[in-house]
Amino acid sequence: MIREHPTTAYTDQKPGTSGLRKKVRVFQQANYAENFVQSVFDVVEGKEGATLVIGGDGRFLNREVIQVAIRMAAAAGFGRVVVGQGGILSTPAASNLIRIRGALGGLVLSASHNPGGPDEDFGIKYNIANGGPAPEKVTEAIHARTRTIEVWREVEGSDIDLDALGETRVGDMTVEVVDPVADYAALMEQLFDFAAIRAAGLTMAFDAMSAVTGPYATEILEKRLGFAPGTVRNGTPLPDFGGHHPDPNLVHARELYDLMMGPDAPDFGAASDGDGDRNLIIGRSRFVTPSDSLAMLAANAHLAPGYSQGLKGIARSMPTSAAADRVAAALGIACYETPTGWKFFGNLLDAGMATICGEESAGTGSDHVREKDGLWAVLLWLNILAATGKSVDQIARDHWATFGRNYYARHDYEGVESERADALMSELRGRLGALPGERFGDLVVEAADDFAYEDPTDGSISRNQGVRVLFEGGSRVVFRLSGTGTSGATLRVYLERFDAARTDEDTTAMLADIVAAADAIAGIVRHTGRTQPDVVT
Ligand code: G1P
Ligand code: ZN
DSSP, X not given: OEEEEEOOOOSOOOOBTTBEEEEHHHHTSTTHHHHHHHHHHHHOOOOTTOEEEXXXXXXXXXXXXXXXXXXXXXXXXXXXXXXXXXXXOOHHHHHHHHHHTTOSEEEEEOOTTSOOSTTSEEEEEEEETTSSBOOHHHHHHXXXXXXXXXXXXXXXXXXXXXXXXXXXEETTEEEEEEOTTHXXXXXXXXXXXXXXXXXXXXXXXXXXXXXXXXXXXXXXXXXXXXXXXXXXXXXXXXXXXXXXXXXXXXXXXHHHHHHHHSTTOOSEEEEXXXXXXXXXXXXXXXXXXXXXXXXXXXXXXXXXXXXXXXXXXXXXXXTSOTHHHHHHHHHTOXXXXXXXXXXXXXXXXXXXXXXXXXXXXXXXXXXTSSSOOHHHHHHHHHHHHHHHOOOHHHHHHHHHHHHOEEEEEEEEEEEEOHHHHHHHHHHHHHHGGGOTTOEETTEEEEEEEEOOEEOTTTOOEEOOOOEEEEETTSOEEEEEEOSSOSSSEEEEEEEEEEESSOOSSOHHHHHHHHHHHHHXXXXXXXXXXXXXXXXXX
């Protein structure tokens, strides 16, 4: 029996950079999650008898939303739901499952690296059949539907046992509870030389940040690759991530950073985020920026079995440094510059135009799935360390000696009043035409624009993707507002300076002039009232 529930639609369900992300309290409003899930189901076609993958990062509300989503999927006509045991699926594992099961799509429940718990964040993202985030035309249709929807539907029935592997029926639909790790671990064994990594005898520390990668990392690193027990830290997913931000950056993964900079550092340190798609890479006494990591992985990927044929192309988001462009040029392959957010990479990967892609926000991945993949990046690094016998620091130094160095940092101003942030951006956009030729200290503006992207696979155009100010000589500052925040606005300022010869300088010192120019150009202090960024990564 299908039960219909009237819903009063919501006007605030516009999916952002990666799905709908709100405070848990917002999601707890009557019909709120159901309103969004039903809107997804109303918009996607071909549901009859199709397979849907469901899973999340285990955060607060994960199980509740999964239970109702299963009953709603049955009412919507799906033939099968594949759900991770305990409601657990990392974002890359969900992407893989969608692909190998030939699913119509998947619901991934996560707010990524944002904190979890009753007062923190929750999110729902819809991924399409290629395993990647729904493209803008789909998310726009979902958003439109959330505003006009009048009923949501579920089959009558009680909650299923999410912890028992195997199949059950919900209405006419089969629900299959699967091991969330098995298929993903098998994919990693195909791509990387596990025997070589095992034989290299490396030591490492992996911080799962009490989030979803714990079970994946324990199985792959400790069980299959033979790293010592205890290599995986904070390996049990907790609904509130132990009260921490599961964001693998130098602020929130401070303990790992301190370990790697100290006398007892293992060979390799890494961390992943709430839903397992981001990565942090630190060698002994050597932090690798995500932009550099993308470039170094691209330059060395051929050393791993899955990439021994070479790369078809590289893609990076616009704010990501141009380090990868130099590798692409040397390899004689294309480098694509896309707007922020993983969904823009999917078309390039599907079209076979790119093999590896990445973002400055600690996301790296390849055509093995259609999401960024934290553990994948860790394993590719391990494979490269094993194949070369070099340390992370040596790899970085050799890379910079060959390609030059793109000094890079991102300054985030969080919780800025939305009106103030909007005023900053619109004033900046209004000044773009006047900037070329202007001088800020030693820096002279060469060009300034609001980034627009034309997708080479389908010709679709995305505008207003962030303001770029390019200086003579290859330095740059980029300004954009976050599309993933849940309170106020976050201003992101991306700073970059290229130097072909001086590759062993202090990043902060190298970027000081650009930081000053960024404030002079955008009036950051004047508009936000902040004299310092909240987070520097
Ligand atoms: C942030 C990152 C972006 C990433 C997204 C989802 O988005 O900057 O690179 O794709 O999270 O993980 P933003 O908050 O900047 O819109
Ligand atoms: Zn994430």
